[in-house]
Amino acid sequence: KAGVTQTPRYLIKTRGQQVTLSCSPISGHRSVSWYQQTPGQGLQFLFEYFSETQRNKGNFPGRFSGRQFSNSRSEMNVSTLELGDSALYLCASSLFRTSGTLGEQFFGPGTRLTVL
Amino acid sequence: AQSVTQLGSHVSVSEGALVLLRCNYSSSVPPYLFWYVQYPNQGLQLLLKYTSAATLVKGINGFEAEFKKSETSFHLTKPSAHMSDAAEYFCAVSGGSGGSNYKLTFGKGTLLTVNP
Numbered sequence: 001k002a003g004v005t006q007t008p009r010y011l012i013k014t015r016g017q018q019v020t021l022s023c024s025p026i027s028g029h030r031s032v033s034w035y036q037q038t039p040g041q042g043l044q045f046l047f048e049y050f051s052e053t054q055r056n057k058g059n060f061p062g063r064f065s066g067r068q069f070s071n072s073r074s075e076m077n078v079s080t081l082e083l084g085d086s087a088l089y090l091c092a093s094s095l096f097r098t099s100g101t102l103g104e105q106f107f108g109p110g111t112r113l114t115v116l
Numbered sequence: 117a118q119s120v121t122q123l124g125s126h127v128s129v130s131e132g133a134l135v136l137l138r139c140n141y142s143s144s145v146p147p148y149l150f151w152y153v154q155y156p157n158q159g160l161q162l163l164l165k166y167t168s169a170a171t172l173v174k175g176i177n178g179f180e181a182e183f184k185k186s187e188t189s190f191h192l193t194k195p196s197a198h199m200s201d202a203a204e205y206f207c208a209v210s211g212g213s214g215g216s217n218y219k220l221t222f223g224k225g226t227l228l229t230v231n232p
Contacts, residue, residue, distance in 0.1 A: 033219065035222075042223070042224045042225060043206065043208075043220075043225075044222075048219060056218045058219070090160065092160075105162075105220065107159035107160040109157075109159045110159050
């Protein structure tokens with residue numbers, strides 16, 4: 001079974017530009033979460049999507065947005081890039097989302113974004 | 117809000133020695149607890165998880181962790197370190213008091229070095 005895939009793996013942008021990152025979850029998984037990883041702040045939750053709806057959002061500015069498609073694939077977008085947005089962006093997928101838990105999250109390899 | 121503290125940002129052990137990585141959580145209500153491992157330029161891989169069943173949890177690659185409610189701890193151990201264990205390890209929680217069941221809150225990580 002293929003794992004979570006993220007494209008592109010590496011990206012270099014300049015300040016002020018926007019960027020779109022893509023995540024394909026494990027087949028059959030319906031929940032997709034995004035995390036930002038930086039040396040200073042560590043791993044921080046961005047948002048979670050389930051059935052094409054954002055269900056949970058972390059404490060990030062509105063420049064960070066995302067969406068999920070009917071096939072569960074997800075994209076996240078960062079507009080007006082800042083130097084501080086340089087990070088590894090990780091996507092994780094889960095099989096289900098019940099009232100009790102998100103279930104085990106499987107992580108992709110990440111997209112390394114560098115903002116110059 | 118839920119928080120996770122990993123004591124020691126860097127732990128160094130000799131090959132064959134005991135590995136002990138410390139994790140404490142802040143919730144008064146037992147959350148779900150996880151340990152993840154991250155190898156260079158890769159995503160996160162789940163080592164083990166605690167979901168209110170047995171307090172001693174066995175994971176992959178010979179790792180185990182013990183949930184101690186009285187100490188709000190979930191320390192990770194391995195009896196004998198192998199060179200291939202060198203990586204960064206993250207403790208994470210979801211749920212509990214002040215925490216969402218639908219996202220992971222991570223500790224800052226512990227970099228494990230294994231010396232020959």
